[in-house]
Amino acid sequence: MTSRQQPKLKLYYFNIVGKGEPIRLLCAYAGLELEDYHFASRQEFQDLKANGKLAFGQVPLLEVDDGAHQLVQSTAILRYLAKLGGLYPRDDDILAAKIDAALAQEADAFTGPTVATYTTRFGICLEGDALQQSKELIAKEVIPRHLDALEQLLNSSSTGWIAGTDQPSPADFVWYVRLALWLPETQLPFQKEILSFQGYPKIKAFVDKFASLEAIKRYYADKKKE
Ligand SMILES: N[C@@H](CCC(=O)N[C@@H](CS)C(=O)NCC(=O)O)C(=O)O
Known part of the structure; x- marks a missing residue:
């Protein structure tokens, strides 16, 4: 455009x-x-x-x-x-709903990590052992459960994009940033297998496919020059 x-x-x-x-x-x-x-x-x-x-x-x-x-x-x-x-259908309500669902699922998946990271913003008074216990539950159970669901979703996609769209949809941009850029930076006690998507071949392929898009490579190359 x-x-x-x-x-x-x-x-x-x-x-x-x-x-x-x-x-x-x-x-x-x-x-x-x-x-x-x-x-x-x-x-x-x-x-x-x-x-x-x-x-x-x-x-x-x-x-x-x-x-x-x-x-x-x-x-x-x-x-x-x-x-x-x-990159968002104007005449396919079912496809639009699938994209919306994947967007909403990302928000659900990362509610725990976000709240555990910015406790006071959410009015949560967790600290000390209770906060640590929550972070461990999130890292060891909650996020892996959501990654399992995402893996299944990608497994049923014929295009490698989360909602099965021909091109990346908003859901792909949001999930990519969370998985590839946000997750490794959090202070949550993730196992290194999670951060490298071991056991999640479809997620790994999705992250690699997204990062290999010419426009995305160009964006980061240009940023480096700034
Ligand atoms: N659901 C909102 C969340 C936005 C959000 O949490 N923004 C933060 C910065 S990342 C903010 O403005 N916080 C208010 C503050 O820091 O006072 C969205 O997706 O735009």
Whole structure:
């Protein structure tokens, strides 16, 4: 898509992977021009919040056409961008529901790790042994259970993409970032077999296939030069 055809897009987020990276990667893959704005400080984010620009007080925020629209919630943003870029079906409700389910499943899978990492944000008072015990349960039981389910899903995909789409869908961008970029950085006590997807050949193939996409390789090569 050329810049003349597409709305003007500006992403506001921190200079971290988090919820911003799937958005950046989807734009890179779909050829959507995106201004990737990083807050210079936490105060700048707090100011944006105080100005009422963030519907739920959270980022990422995608500003469309110089403030004509302010979109929040990363999965809503991803679906919007994927529609612009031809990566989300507009006339196949069943396929769309499968993509949505894979997106929702990612959120379910990573609720535990997210809460255990950012306890106070969620009003959870776990600490000490109780927190450690939770982290171990998440790393040894919860995430492996979700990976088993993802492995099954990929096993039934004829394309190697999670929802069986011909091209990567928003679900693939979200899962890739979680599996390949977020998981290895967490402080949860994962066994090294999990982090290298041993016993999950389809997940390993998915991660490798995604990382080998020309647009994704180019995106990271360009980033290195910055
Ligand atoms: N479900 C939301 C979660 C967004 C979220 O948790 N954003 C964090 C940053 S990664 C945030 O804005 N936190 C508010 C804060 O730090 O005060 C999404 O997917 O966009």
